[in-house]
Amino acid sequence: MEKAFLVTTPIYYVNDFPHIGSAYPTLVADVIARQKRKEGYRVHFSTGTDEHGVKNLQAAKYANKDVRIFTDEVSAKFKATWERLNISFDDFIRTTEPRHTQAVLYFIEKLKDSGHIYQGMYKGLYCIGCEMFKEGSELVEGLCPIHQRKAEYVEEKNWFFRVSAFTDKLKGLIESDAITIEPAGKKAETLGLLKIWINDVSISREHLSWGIPLPFDKEQTIYVWVDALINYLTTIGYPDERYKEFWPNVLHIIGKDILKHHAIIWPALLLAIGLEPPKRIFAHSFFTVEGQKMSKSLGNVITPDELIKKFGVDGARYVLLAEISGDKDNDISWQKFQARYDADLKHNIGNIFSRLLVLAQKNDIKTLPTTNYSLQTNNHQKTFQEEIEKLNIAQALREAQAIFEEINKYLDAAKPWKETDKEKIATTLSESFSAFLDAIDLLEPVLPATAKQVLPIKKGDALIVPKENIHLFS
Numbered sequence: 001m002e003k004a005f006l007v008t009t010p011i012y013y014v015n016d017f018p019h020i021g022s023a024y025p026t027l028v029a030d031v032i033a034r035q036k037r038k039e040g041y042r043v044h045f046s047t048g049t050d051e052h053g054v055k056n057l058q059a060a061k062y063a064n065k066d067v068r069i070f071t072d073e074v075s076a077k078f079k080a081t082w083e084r085l086n087i088s089f090d091d092f093i094r095t096t097e098p099r100h101t102q103a104v105l106y107f108i109e110k111l112k113d114s115g116h117i118y119q120g121m122y123k124g125l126y127c128i129g130c131e132m133f134k135e136g137s138e139l140v141e142g143l144c145p146i147h148q149r150k151a152e153y154v155e156e157k158n159w160f161f162r163v164s165a166f167t168d169k170l171k172g173l174i175e176s177d178a179i180t181i182e183p184a185g186k187k188a189e190t191l192g193l194l195k196i197w198i199n200d201v202s203i204s205r206e207h208l209s210w211g212i213p214l215p216f217d218k219e220q221t222i223y224v225w226v227d228a229l230i231n232y233l234t235t236i237g238y239p240d241e242r243y244k245e246f247w248p249n250v251l252h253i254i255g256k257d258i259l260k261h262h263a264i265i266w267p268a269l270l271l272a273i274g275l276e277p278p279k280r281i282f283a284h285s286f287f288t289v290e291g292q293k294m295s296k297s298l299g300n301v302i303t304p305d306e307l308i309k310k311f312g313v314d315g316a317r318y319v320l321l322a323e324i325s326g327d328k329d330n331d332i333s334w335q336k337f338q339a340r341y342d343a344d345l346k347h348n349i350g351n352i353f354s355r356l357l358v359l360a361q362k363n364d365i366k367t368l369p370t371t372n373y374s375l376q377t378n379n380h381q382k383t384f385q386e387e388i389e390k391l392n393i394a395q396a397l398r399e400a401q402a403i404f405e406e407i408n409k410y411l412d413a414a415k416p417w418k419e420t421d422k423e424k425i426a427t428t429l430s431e432s433f434s435a436f437l438d439a440i441d442l443l444e445p446v447l448p449a450t451a452k453q454v455l456p457i458k459k460g461d462a463l464i465v466p467k468e469n470i471h472l473f474s
């Protein structure tokens with residue numbers, strides 16, 4: 001039987017429309033889902049929207065809309081945007097769906113039975129932007145450094161979950177990579193947090209109507225983060241036994257801002273109810289725009305639709321995936337996207353393809369044999385696969401580009417446009433075309449539409465040269 005593989009994105013708050021920040025983890029998950037399907041895994045790729053809590057409620061009020069209508073509208077925008085970006089999700093989950101409520105209620109009852117929750121009083125600060133309680137030490141001059149907004153003082157009854165009962169166990173699991181946290185810096189960060197972790201976390205909030213009521217204390221609403229994390233089980237059918245097909249063979253793609261929720265709180269919750277923690281968590285760094293945080297108030301938000309308009313769907317996917325690498329934030333700009341598009345897609349992929357096509361058509365070549373070409377691309381192909389597996393997508397793309405550069409070098413040396421010997425021309429074309437198509441095949445998870453367009457040129461052992469002119473990334 002094929003192996004099962006679950007890949008997830010964060011579920012996005014509906015207080016804001018999709019932008020390239022939310023597009024990034026969605027694209028990374030899409031590339032991995034497509035790659036794993038290619039490798040023969042039975043993949044379940046889930047994304048969706050996180051719709052409860054104060055933040056979403058406030059956004060609905062601000063828009064002067066009923067919260068249900070508002071969340072329906074924004075959630076639909078996310079789904080449609082991901083469809084336009086050619087995201088191959090198997091499930092788009094909304095936390096307002098009945099199937100999710102059912103999973104959350106089941107999970108919470110189990111948590112109560114575990115004996116790891118208790119009633120208490122919370123007195124302290126809360127950042128609505130993060131939907132998190134905050135320590136004074138986490139704030140800068142009273143402001144949340146992530147959202148640049150004032151944390152509010154709250155005093156309320158909450159139910160708490162004893163995370164502290166699991167910190168030692170988690171340390172062991174993370175150190176031994178039973179829970180693999182990547183990149184390495186994020187593993188170290190999590191272990192650092194665990195060393196000093198003393199706090200228990202709230203699993204419910206008082207005075208909040210927009211959420212799932214706590215079944216054993218109707219005055220309370222299930223805390224939005226606990227509600228949201230459970231989506232990863234809802235999507236695979238929990239509490240129905242079906243979920244066991246995929247759990248815990250999961251890869252959570254997340255941003256660095258929500259590392260502790262996924263690497264500490266979520267595994268602790270799962271351990272408490274006797275489920276296995278997630279196998280793998282990958283936390284990516286952020287985009288900044290010309291040195292600044294991307295935000296509505298600064299007016300520098302870039303949307304996936306703007307990118308699609310300028311670069312086409314595959315172009316938008318490519319330039320986004322090429323611009324985040326490493327642990328540090330990655331500064332982007334329209335100029336950078338344009339330069340990347342021109343260099344990698346227009347000049348490399350697009351130009352090579354049209355050179356090959358024009359040469360074949362000029363010489364009246366209709367079919368060519370595929371060959372075991374002499375171009376040195378094996379190492380790049382191998383490293384590409386390894387980098388994708390490690391989720392270093394930008395580095396993987398550099399490897400793919402090295403293949404196109406090899407093809408360019410090969411063509412420049414062979415100069416088939418000056419050649420008169422038809423057989424030599426055919427050999428050069430056959431070699432470079434074969435290498436080109438293999439590289440596009442490799443890139444298929446990143447450039448699915450381009451692959452769909454050009455890969456049919458290869459039919460069994462033959463290359464059928466298209467009669468018409470096809471322009472890629474012009």
Ligand code: MSP
Pocket residue numbers: 009010011012013020021022024025050228229231254255256257258285286287288294
């Ligand atoms: N709803 C929670 C997640 C719950 S998951 C159980 C949430 N939502 S969010 O909409 O605020 O952001 C989710 C993710 O979007 C971040 O973790 C990150 O992956 C991505 N990004 C948001 N802004 C970003 C950038 N500027 N750059 C790159 N990614 C960013 O948190």
